[in-house]
Amino acid sequence: MRIAKVAVYVDRQAAERHWHYGLNVFQTYIYEILEHAGIAYEKVDRADRLDGSAYDVVIASLTNEDAAGSQALWDAAAAGSTVIAYGGLSALAGKIHAIQLPASSAGYALLPEAIGETRPLRFTAAQPWGVAPEAGQVRQEGTVRLHHPEGKDIAPLLLVFPIEKGELHRFAVDIPTTVVHLQQGMSPVLFDGVPAPDGSAPLNEGILKADDRISLDWELDRIHSETGQPYFPHPYADLWREALVSHLLRTVTDKGMTLPFVGYWPDGVQHVALISHDSDGNIDESAETTLRVLKEQDIRSSWCMIEPGYSPEVYDKILGDGHELAFHYNALTTDKGFWDEAEFKRQFGWLKEATKLDRIVSNKDHYTIFHGWGDLFAWCESVGIQVDQTRGPSKRGNVGYLFGTCHPYMPIAWANERNRMYDVMEIGFLTQDLDIDRWADSSVIVPFLEQAARVEGIAHFLFHQVHLHTKESVRKAFARFVQEAKSRGFVFWTAEEINAWERSRRQVRIQTSGEGVDVQVALTLQAGAEAASASEASGKADGIPAKTVVWIPLPAGQASPESVLKFGVPCLKKVVS
Known part of the structure; x- marks a missing residue:
């Protein structure tokens, strides 16, 4: 069966015009979405390069809203392509008899039934359209609601317009921009966030943190566990x-x-659990207790070290047990820390000297301190840190999916850096130490794990060594988390291992041969990519990641008893070692 050719059209001239006026082009985040999904595509940056016969699908993420740009998309559809857009295309509205409705910055959408998700999803950017009577046969799927998940339907979420041999599929929601807003906020962190009305998340304490900018609603997007614990339940x-x-x-x-894609995890792994620790207090005895607790549970974890750290012999024990040593940057003023690139690098230099390690992969900021938009990611890049873990809750009342994700992702820069992608992987966490009065209780463990498993993501829990050492309630919550995770098939990896796997799988490119369901798969590394280093724990080999899973969607009507539903589509599974 033939692999579809997919083009992603981001008009360079339009992007340059936005950047000239200091405007963001978060529509480019479509690249990151497809890269993480393991889907191959070609970049097109000018309308005149959209040859109607060259592509089966054209994703028009950012277009030049002029006659030439709209005509090129029309011609591509007329020649048989399916053009997909997430908002935009105002220049085409009149030609296809669409009615442009007022833009919306917040609301909820019900997805088309075929996608299978029945929960209304929060969005942060939408340009809904209606349809004039003279438009003819236009398929309408899903709905857009303003302000409230149970609010009035104001427009379809998806409109499908037939155009000669092809179609135009237009979503009302700007999905790439919404994903960015959910993961990174809608603006830089310049001042305190709005606290929760019930007093459970006092963000206005005078410390700038990652969770001072979230795109969720305290009332509409939180629920309570059976114990009354508030949390954000939806990724x-x-x-x-x-x-x-x-x-x-x-x-x-x-x-x-078909459009084959690379699975999120190696064969045999469905979802991953990550435990990280922050060495606040730096008490050697708390490290010894934590090592003992981890050995009892037979898991490895990531240790984020804050200056002045442990005794040298403790580091040897941590590494000897297979754990990861990571950085814990301290910018808390009450600890005489401050937000500054030179200070970040000074503290990082201390850690390398103290641990005698040439390479340290991960960081998490103390107290989740975070200023601005991308400063931290740029600093991480400059010293070779490839993973950040800072984006998580700092309060009891905002635990859970407050940033909408449990997947590793590359963050996007602000317009002043032309919305480039940072070469840093964010792996946010869901909650800190459980069953302490000022923190969430263990009633959140199961719902957090269930949602992480639902989306094949990472259940990242943070436990401080000092609390594992001094509080029996925390040790019991820790043991419960581990057992609940293992019973649901979670595999425990360190942040370093997740980073190595994710970066290696992104370099894989797929070739298939054969007809019907008799398909053979071969993989190659992307041109110029470095081979991944071997790692037994994450199942990699030099070059192509070992046990790489490739999913091959079956064309409509080609049923197979071996097929598995992935993203709601029957797929064949191929494992390539």
Whole structure:
């Protein structure tokens, strides 16, 4: 069966015009969404390069809203391509008899039934359209609601317009921009966030943190556990990514083609658990207790070290047991820390000297301190840190999916850096130490794990060594988390291992041969990519990651008893070692 050719059209001239006026082009985040999904595509940056016969699908993420740009998209659809857009395309509205409605910055959407997600998803950017009577047969799927998940339907979420041999699929929601807003906030962290009305999350304490800018609603997006513990239960960003990928795969298979993609994890792994620790207090005895507790549970973890750290012999024990040593940057003024690149580098230099390590992969900021938009990610890049873990809750009342995701992702820069992608992987956490009065209780363990498993993500829990050492309640909550995770098939990896796997799988490119369901798969590394280093724990070998899973969507009507539903589409599984 033929692999569909997918083009992602981000008009360079339009992007340059936005940047000239200091405006963000978060529509470019479509690249990161597809890269993480393991889907191959070609970049197109000018309308005149959209040859109607060259691409089966054209994702028009950012277009030049002029006659030439709209005509190029029309011609591509007329020649048989399916054009997909997430908002925009105002220049085409009149030609296809669409009615442009007022833009919306917040609301909820019900997805098309075919995608399978029935929960209304929060969005942060939408440009809804209606349809004039003279438009003819236009398919309408899903709905957009303003302000409230149970509010009035104001427009369809997805409109499908037939255009000669092809179609135009236009979503009302700007999905890439919404994913960015959910994961990174809608603006830089310049001042305190708005506290929760019930007093459970006093963000206005005068310390700038990652959670001072979240895109969720305290009342509409939180629920309470059976013990009354408030939490954010929905990984909205992950669900939007799934909706985008599901629609793309259905579009391709409905055309009788396939679009293979690389699985999130190696064969035998469905979802991953990550435990990290912050060495606040730096008490050697607390490290010894933590090592003992980890050995009892037979798991490895990531240790974020804050100056002045442990005694040298403790580091040897941590590494000897297979754990990761990571950085814990301290910018808390009450600890005489401050937010500054030179200070970040000074503290990082201390850690390398104290641990005698040439390479340290991960960082998490003390107290989740975070200023601005991308400063921290740029600092991490400059010293070779490849993973950040800072984006998580700092209060009892905002634990959970407050940033909408439990997947590793590359963050995007602000317009002043032309919305480039940082070469740093964010792996946020869901909660800190459980069953302490000022923190969440252990009633959140199961719902957090269930949602992480639902989206094949990472259940990242933070436990401080000092609390594991001094509080029996925390040790019991820790043991419960580990046992609940293992019983649900979670595999425990360190942040370093997650980073190595994710970066290596992103370098894989797929070739298939054969017809029907008799498909053979081969993999190659992306040109110029460095081979991944061997790591037994994450199942990699030099070059192609070992046990790489490739999913091959089946064209509509080509059923197979061996197929498995992925993103709502029947797929064949191929394991390539």
